[in-house]
Structures are given as structure tokens and as C-alpha cells.
Amino acid sequence: MVDTLTPSQRSERMSRIRSRDTKPEIALRKALHGLGFRFRVHKTGLPGKPDLVLPKYRCVIFVHGCFWHRHPGCKVATTPKSNTGFWVEKFTRNVERDKRVSKQLEEAGWHVITVWECDLDTHAKALSTAGVLGRDLRMLLAAKSK
Template sequence: MAQVKSTDTAPEMVVRRLLHSLGYRYRLHSKTLPGKPDLVFAGRKKVIFIHGCFWHGHDCKRGARIPSTRQDYWLAKVGRNKDRDARNVSSLEQAGWSVLTVWECELKDRVALSEKLTQFLGGPSSFGLPRPASSGRSS
């Protein structure tokens, strides 16, 4: 388990690249927020967690899989992860943040994922984007 990364994972990088291509800008892993969300949109007061289905006990096929050895250990570990995730989401929502969880299995359908992210975040920020050219004279 020492080789299991907590930041810059493959699913996280997929979501980050997609959001960046859609025009969204964000901060990474804010240590001041409960659970250190993967993506933080401070101006919108929204955060996104990107969870692996197995590690966080998603109800999909991959998340429901239990290793054949040390089942008691793995069930307890995933259960603790789920409890911690629920506490973090609750703390963030009580502080006025909107929270979205993106599951690893949702990365397969990029169009649906893009729509889900855009619906959660609203329109992309205009910061850093070129301004439209003015057509009139300045007075």
C-alpha cells in the first residue's frame, strides 16, 4: 500500500485535464479544508473529490469487489474510508461549500462526465480568458 498515491492519481489527472480544457481554473488539495479536496474552486465555494471505487467503497462492480485474503481487514479499511468521507462532506457542507464526488468508474463516459462537471460548476470563469474585441470607438 506504500505505492498507492494520494495525489496526482490517473483518475485525478483525467478530471483535471478535462476541467482545464473546459476553461475552469482551480486549486489543488487545500490543506485548510476538511479532507483536503482534490480540486477547490474557492470563488465558487465548490470542491470536488475524485475517489477510486475500490478504496472508497462505491456501489459499482469494482467498488463491491472484496479481496479474497484478509477480508476482515479490507472491509474495515473501506468502511473507515467511507465514514471519513461522510464526515468530511458534512463538515464542508456545514461550512457553506458545495461538494461533488467523481467516481473512478464515471471516467469512462467523458461526455457525461463533462456535463456533470459543467452542471455542478456553472459556466467557466472569465479569468485568464481573452476579452472580446471591442467594435466601437472609445470615448
């Protein structure tokens, strides 16, 4: 598919992509809050500024966009046909940073959970994903208290 935008229009559009308070992130926050979980949002002072921090569970949650963080097997994780070298390098840096940040957090004693954008793209999926996360978090807390 040919890009119908000029390079300056494409640049303007790409600059408007947010890194926080995205629709998938808000959907997960609402669903988890509805289940009774309390958390901090984009807590500074932790590697990678996790999207959600649940101190009680010593757990952080990252909500990753499938395109930007290369969700394996996801149809959204495509590579643009123009300027492919730039994009491959960009995606590689993102994935490497994700691994590095997860390792730093785990070494500091945090449980790291990654939730993908495609797991939150409908209200039903967001509720289901939050339910699974809630079960896992409660199991973490139970194991921690033993």
C-alpha cells in the same frame, strides 16, 4: 483467484498506490481546465484536502477510487478474499471519513461533489463527466448571484 505475490511483494505494491495526482484525477483536471474552469489542487486547510477546490463556485470535488471508497454497485468495489476482516474495517473507516468530511465542508458552506474513478476511466467519459460538472457549476454560480 489466488494471490501470486508474497506478503512482502503485496505490501510493496500496495505502498505504491498514490493518494494524489492519480490518472482519474488528472483526466478530470484536464477536462475541466479545457472547459475554462480554474481551481486549486489538494488545498490544505479544508477538511479532507479535496482533490479540486473551485473557490469562485464555493465548491470542492473529490475524485474517489471505486475500490477504496466503495462505489455502490461498481464491479471494481470488491472485497479481497484474504484478510477480509482487515479490509472490511478499512473500507468502513474510509466511507465514514468521507461522510464526516463532506458534512464538515457542507456545514462550512461548501458544495461537495464526488466523482468516481469509473466515470473517468476513458477520455470520452472524462469529457462527459466534466461537461456535466461544468453545467452544474455554472448553475451553482447563477443561483449564488441571484
